[in-house]
Amino acid sequence: MAETAPERASTRAAFADALPELAARHNVLVVDTDTGSVKPAPGMDYLNVGIAENAAVGLAAGAEHCGRRALVCTFAAFSVSRAFEFIKLDIAYPRRRVCVVGTHGGASGGWLGPTHHATEDLALMNALPNMRVVVPADARQAVSLLGQCLQYDGPTYLRLGRKDSPVFAGLPEPELGVPQEVRPGRDLALVATGPEILATALEVARGLAAAGYDAQVINAHTVDPEAARAVGRAVAADCRWLVTLEEAWTSGGMGAQVASALGARGIRWLPVGVSGFLPPGSHGDLLEDSGLTAGAVLRRVLEFLDRP
Amino acid sequence: MCAGPEGGHLGGSMSAVEILVALFFRTMDIDPADPEWKQRDIFVLSKGHAAMALYATLAERGFVPREEVATFCRPGSRLATHGNVAVPGVEFATGSLGHGLALANGTAWAQRQAGGTPARTFVLIGDGELQEGTVWEAAQVARALNADNLVAVVDVNGFQQTGAVREVSDGAPVADRWAGFGWHTVEVDGHDLAALGEALDGAVRAPGPAAVVCRTVKAKGVGVLEGRSASHFVRLDTERKLARVRGSLGAAAAPAATGGGRPGRG
Ligand SMILES: Cc1ncc(C[n+]2csc(CCOP(=O)(O)OP(=O)(O)O)c2C)c(N)n1
Ligand SMILES: [Mg+2]
Numbered sequence: 001m002a003e004t005a006p007e008r009a010s011t012r013a014a015f016a017d018a019l020p021e022l023a024a025r026h027n028v029l030v031v032d033t034d035t036g037s038v039k040p041a042p043g044m045d046y047l048n049v050g051i052a053e054n055a056a057v058g059l060a061a062g063a064e065h066c067g068r069r070a071l072v073c074t075f076a077a078f079s080v081s082r083a084f085e086f087i088k089l090d091i092a093y094p095r096r097r098v099c100v101v102g103t104h105g106g107a108s109g110g111w112l113g114p115t116h117h118a119t120e121d122l123a124l125m126n127a128l129p130n131m132r133v134v135v136p137a138d139a140r141q142a143v144s145l146l147g148q149c150l151q152y153d154g155p156t157y158l159r160l161g162r163k164d165s166p167v168f169a170g171l172p173e174p175e176l177g178v179p180q181e182v183r184p185g186r187d188l189a190l191v192a193t194g195p196e197i198l199a200t201a202l203e204v205a206r207g208l209a210a211a212g213y214d215a216q217v218i219n220a221h222t223v224d225p226e227a228a229r230a231v232g233r234a235v236a237a238d239c240r241w242l243v244t245l246e247e248a249w250t251s252g253g254m255g256a257q258v259a260s261a262l263g264a265r266g267i268r269w270l271p272v273g274v275s276g277f278l279p280p281g282s283h284g285d286l287l288e289d290s291g292l293t294a295g296a297v298l299r300r301v302l303e304f305l306d307r308p
Numbered sequence: 309m310c311a312g313p314e315g316g317h318l319g320g321s322m323s324a325v326e327i328l329v330a331l332f333f334r335t336m337d338i339d340p341a342d343p344e345w346k347q348r349d350i351f352v353l354s355k356g357h358a359a360m361a362l363y364a365t366l367a368e369r370g371f372v373p374r375e376e377v378a379t380f381c382r383p384g385s386r387l388a389t390h391g392n393v394a395v396p397g398v399e400f401a402t403g404s405l406g407h408g409l410a411l412a413n414g415t416a417w418a419q420r421q422a423g424g425t426p427a428r429t430f431v432l433i434g435d436g437e438l439q440e441g442t443v444w445e446a447a448q449v450a451r452a453l454n455a456d457n458l459v460a461v462v463d464v465n466g467f468q469q470t471g472a473v474r475e476v477s478d479g480a481p482v483a484d485r486w487a488g489f490g491w492h493t494v495e496v497d498g499h500d501l502a503a504l505g506e507a508l509d510g511a512v513r514a515p516g517p518a519a520v521v522c523r524t525v526k527a528k529g530v531g532v533l534e535g536r537s538a539s540h541f542v543r544l545d546t547e548r549k550l551a552r553v554r555g556s557l558g559a560a561a562a563p564a565a566t567g568g569g570r571p572g573r574g
Binding site: 032034035036048049050051052054055077078082110111112113114115116279280281282285 | 390406436468477
C-alpha cells in the first residue's frame with residue numbers, strides 16, 4: 001500500500017535531471033522551444049529552436065522519419081494545444097517514436113494564468129489514435145516513465161508539473177500502460193491521475209474507511225483509451241461505484257476513458273476534475289477552488305454514495 | 309513586484325517601460341474613467357509576460373489604484389503574471405506568444421468599420437516572440453487588409469528566455485523583415501521618450517500598417533541585471549537579492565502625469 005511521503009519533489013525537475021543520460025543512452029534528439037526546462041548537456045543531441053512550437057514538432061517528426069528518436073519539450077499549453085494538428089499528423093498518424101513533453105500540466109501553471117494552464121491536454125491527447133498518454137504520480141515515476149517513453153515503439157505524451165509536488169512511499173516501479181493498485185478495496189474504486197490528485201485519493205480513502213466504506217485506490221499513470229481498458233480490468237469485481245479524479249477537464253480526460261471502458265459493467269460513476277476556465281492563482285488555491293482537496297472530494301463522494 | 313514568491317519577468321518589463329509611457333501618456337487616446345470607451349485606442353500586449361510593466365503603467369495612468377500594484381501575484385489579486393483581462397485596460401488574455409498581432413488585426417479592422425476617423429490599435433511584440441510563425445501570418449494579413457490604423461511596436465532587447473536571440477535563432481535585421489512584409493518601418497531608441505513619441509506619430513500617419521522597431525536594453529534601469537539573460541525572470545525572495553537590485557536602480561525620470569483627460573488624436 002502506498003502512502004504520501006513527507007518530502008516533495010518536482011516532476012519537471014526530475015525529468016530535466018534525468019534527461020541527458022537517458023537521451024544519450026537511447027539516442028534521442030531533444031528539441032526545446034526556449035523554455036529553459038531542459039539544459040544542454042554533453043553527449044545529448046539538443047536543439048533549442050526558439051519560440052516555435054510547431055516548427056519543433058515538425059523537426060522532431062522529420063528527424064524520426066530518418067531514423068532518429070526524438071523528444072519535444074515545451075509547456076503543455078503550447079506543445080499540446082498550439083501544435084496539436086502537427087502532433088496529430090506528423091507524430092500520431094505515422095506512429096512516430098516521438099515523445100512530446102508538456103510541463104506545467106493541469107493547473108500547475110498557477111499565477112501564470114489561463115494562457116499557461118493546461119486542463120485540456122489529456123482530452124486532446126486521448127483523442128489521438130496510437131498516442132500513449134502518461135502522467136507520472138511523482139518525481140521517481142517521472143524518471144522511470146520517461147525512460148519507458150524513450151524506448152516505446154510509437155508516440156507518447158508525458159505530462160509533467162511545475163513546482164514541487166507530493167512523493168509517494170511504497171509506490172512500485174510503474175510500467176507504461178499498466179495501472180497500479182495502491183490500496184486494495186472492494187466497495188468503490190478511486191482512480192487517480194497525477195501527484196496532488198493521488199495524494200487526495202489516498203486521503204479520501206482513509207476518510208471513507210472511517211465512514212465504513214472500503215475504497216480501492218488505483219494510480220492511473222497512463223490514461224489513454226488502451227490504458228483505461230486496463231484500469232477497467234483492475235477495478236475490483238465487487239465495486240459498485242467508480243470515482244475518477246484528475247487535474248483536467250473531465251470531458252475526454254482519464255475518467256471519461258475509464259468510464260467508457262467500464263460502461264458495460266453498469267457501475268455508477270462520479271467524475272471529479274476541473275470544470276470551466278481557471279483564473280490565475282496559486283496552484284494550491286486553484287485546486288481548492290476546483291473542489292479537488294481531500295475534504296471537498298470526500299464530501300462529494302459521500303453524497304454520491306448516499307444517492308439512491 | 310518580483311519580491312513575491314511568484315517572482316516576475318523583470319527584464320522584458322523594464323525594457324518596455326518607456327514604450328508604454330509614450331503610448332499611454334502621449335500617443336494613445338484613452339480614458340481611465342471609461343476604460344471601455346467605444347472610440348478608444350486599443351493596446352495589445354502581445355508579449356504578455358511583461359504585464360508587470362503594463363499594470364504599473366495602468367496604475368500611473370489612473371486605470372488601476374496605485375496601491376494595487378503591490379498585490380502582484382498575491383492571494384486574491386487581479387494582477388497575475390500575464391495580462392489578466394479582469395484588470396481595466398488589459399484587453400486580451402495574452403501570454404501565449406505570437407498571437408497579439410492577429411488579435412490586433414481584428415480590433416483595427418473593427419475600428420476602421422466604425423466610421424469617422426478610426427481609432428488605432430497598438431501591439432507590443434518581443435524580439436524572441438518574432439520566432440513564432442503566427443506573427444508573420446498576421447503581418448501579411450495586416451498588409452492585405454491595408455490596416456493603416458495598426459502599429460506594431462517591437463521591443464528588440466536582444467534576449468529571450470534561454471539566452472541571446474542572436475544565439476538561439478537569429479532574426480536580425482528585424483526592421484528589414486517588417487519592411488519586407490510591406491510595412492512602413494522605422495527604427496528608434498526605445499528608451500528615448502521624445503524619439504519614441506515622434507516615431508509613433510509617424511507610424512500613425514503612415515499609410516498601411518506600420519512597425520516601430522525599438523532598440524532597447526533588457527532590464528533597463530536595473531544596473532546589476534541590465535542586458536543580462538538572467539534578468540528574464542527573477543524572484544527576489546530574499547532581503548539580500550532585493551537590496552542588491554534596489555541598490556542598482558538607475559535614476560530614471562518618473563513620467564509626468566497628464567491627468568485623466570482625453571489627449572487629442574494626433
Ligand atoms: C507560445 C509560447 N511559448 C513559450 C512561452 C514561454 N516564454 C515566455 S517569455 C519567453 C521569451 C520571450 O522573449 P521575448 O519575446 O524576446 O520577450 P522579452 O525579451 O521582451 O521579455 C518565452 C519563451 C510563451 N509564453 N508562449
Ligand atoms: Mg527580447
